[in-house]
Amino acid sequence: MLVPMKRLLIEAEKQNRAVGAFSVGNMEMVMGVIRAAEALRTPVILQIAEKRLKNSPLELMGPMMVSAAKNAGVDVAVHLDHGLTLDCVKTALGLGFSSVMLDGSLLSYEENVAVTKEVVFLASQTGATVEAELGVVGGNEGDTAEHIITCTDPDTAADFCSRTGIDALAVAIGNAHGNYPVLPALRFDVLEEINKKTVIPLVLHGGTGMTDGMFRRAISLGIRKINIATAGFDAYVRASDACLKKSPAADWFTLSAAAAEGVYNNTVRHIKIFNME
Ligand code: 13P
Numbered sequence: 001m002l003v004p005m006k007r008l009l010i011e012a013e014k015q016n017r018a019v020g021a022f023s024v025g026n027m028e029m030v031m032g033v034i035r036a037a038e039a040l041r042t043p044v045i046l047q048i049a050e051k052r053l054k055n056s057p058l059e060l061m062g063p064m065m066v067s068a069a070k071n072a073g074v075d076v077a078v079h080l081d082h083g084l085t086l087d088c089v090k091t092a093l094g095l096g097f098s099s100v101m102l103d104g105s106l107l108s109y110e111e112n113v114a115v116t117k118e119v120v121f122l123a124s125q126t127g128a129t130v131e132a133e134l135g136v137v138g139g140n141e142g143d144t145a146e147h148i149i150t151c152t153d154p155d156t157a158a159d160f161c162s163r164t165g166i167d168a169l170a171v172a173i174g175n176a177h178g179n180y181p182v183l184p185a186l187r188f189d190v191l192e193e194i195n196k197k198t199v200i201p202l203v204l205h206g207g208t209g210m211t212d213g214m215f216r217r218a219i220s221l222g223i224r225k226i227n228i229a230t231a232g233f234d235a236y237v238r239a240s241d242a243c244l245k246k247s248p249a250a251d252w253f254t255l256s257a258a259a260a261e262g263v264y265n266n267t268v269r270h271i272k273i274f275n276m277e
Pocket of ligand 1: 176178229231
């Protein structure tokens with residue numbers, strides 16, 4: 001069933017766990033994620049970032065993600081990850097996304113507040129959830145430009161949440177998008193302060209490559225949504241590659257099933273950790 005993301009995060013808060021938010025780029029990825037969530041009877045978030053729309057257009061992906069959520073045997077939120085423009089946010093809301101994010105983290109603080117308030121107003125028209133980001137997460141999810149990490153300031157986070165009325169806050173605590181060249185030293189002390197000074201669910205981006213222990217500690221300090229993108233895309237490619245190595249003459253049907261299975265396995269692995277099992 002398609003549900004507002006906020007509902008999933010509030011439930012996760014009560015159960016001291018986090019909800020996995022898995023980035024998808026095609027039908028096999030959508031199917032792999034949903035099948036994993038159903039197998040583990042755990043709610044999940046399907047998401048796509050605006051910069052991915054070159055490969056996976058929103059007018060094709062959006063209706064498929066929303067339909068998959070509506071037909072799923074578990075609760076599913078459909079989220080626009082790292083929206084770059086208000087136009088894209090409006091389109092996603094029009095397609096029935098139950099959550100949106102406009103990433104204003106590289107804007108000035110006042111600009112981030114102003115644009116986020118606009119997103120909160122737009123989302124209120126459809127009942128969608130709003131995630132925003134403060135501080136700068138490293139990497140850049142697929143682009144060449146690398147951003148210098150700036151940790152979220154806990155007092156500013158409190159001010160940002162009360163001024164904008166957002167539902168979930170993505171924090172920067174040394175995390176980065178993409179595969180980590182070396183394991184990051186996450187600033188759990190900063191996360192703890194942010195958690196003390198804010199009352200809404202917190203979001204951890206850059207989940208690929210973090211250890212189980214890092215996930216568990218982050219969850220114990222208020223993280224309720226964890227984004228996994230690169231690991232899902234890599235699982236898809238690795239499973240396809242293994243399938244072709246095993247059966248060089250494999251047809252499309254076999255390859256499609258193998259790719260979905262790769263995504264399924266990656267999703268299962270992460271959901272089990274996020275459920276704090
Ligand atoms: P990874 O690609 O590191 O998993 O990051 C995912 C993410 O945070 C998407 O917003």
